[in-house]
Amino acid sequence: MISKLNNGQFAFKCERASYTAGLFLLLVALTFGACQEPSRSVQTVAVASNAQHVMKDIVERYNRTYDTHIHIVNGASGQLTAQIEQGAPFFMLVSADCVYPDSLVAHGMHALEPVILAQTPLVLWAADSLIMTQFQSGHPAPDVRLAIPNPRFAPFGRAAKHYLQSQGLWHQLEPNLLMGGNVGQTNHFITTQSVDLAFTAGVSLKQTGMTQYGVFHYPDNTLTLPLCALVLKTNPEEGIRLVDFIQRSCRDLLQEHGYTLN
Known part of the structure; x- marks a missing residue:
């Protein structure tokens, strides 16, 4: 080839x-x-x-x-x-x-x-269905804890930031934002239940078994x-x-x- x-x-x-x-x-x-x-x-x-x-x-x-x-x-x-x-x-x-x-x-x-x-697509994980529903409605709880990979270095973090900005949620969620150094560190926040919401790579669902810890959603089919x-x-x-x-x-x-x- x-x-x-x-x-x-x-x-x-x-x-x-x-x-x-x-x-x-x-x-x-x-x-x-x-x-x-x-x-x-x-x-x-x-x-x-x-x-x-x-x-x-x-x-x-x-x-x-x-x-x-x-x-x-x-x-x-x-x-x-x-x-x-x-x-x-x-x-x-x-x-x-x-x-x-x-x-x-x-x-x-x-x-x-x-x-x-x-x-692989960008995926949104939530600790439970209520948190996911609130986010999808555009009204996440004021104190919700969100994790993403650092947009400065991680492509999935950059994609997550762009999505949040497109939904008008970036400035609202930024004060409680927890940034992982990469996808692996962000997944660690999920599996240790340190956050309520997290954006990560779609392959993480299979690799880490993180579906055991909550629910997930693909926020935008174009974010692959x-x-x-x-x-x-x-x-x-x-x-x-x-x-x-x-x-x-x-x-x-x-x-x-x-x-x-x-």
């Missing part, structure tokens, strides 16, 4: 005809090895918090298949992007939207254009965010192979975790 890298990453050239035959053969051997077998050292994928569970399963399957040593680091997409911009040695970013991958592309840090792997992968220049061979593996061999895992495929 993936045919080429940006800027000719795999173009190996021998520009000096005066090289000795032995050196030429050595270069050919090294080039062939680099193209055929990505590095077997420990490599890291930066993963948005909402995708940490599915990516854990995907990476385990990938490591078994190719005898590699890939592991993941998870966090808010914006924070992971900032780390990449500052030189963090991730070879791929899996973001909760395509905004952050596009920003890395603008800085020329990509080896491949962003690839949308799947998508893509799970977007960007292969970076750190190790493009490994990144391309992993993205291709996800698309060919991990569709079942994405669906099991609640994602919708394109």
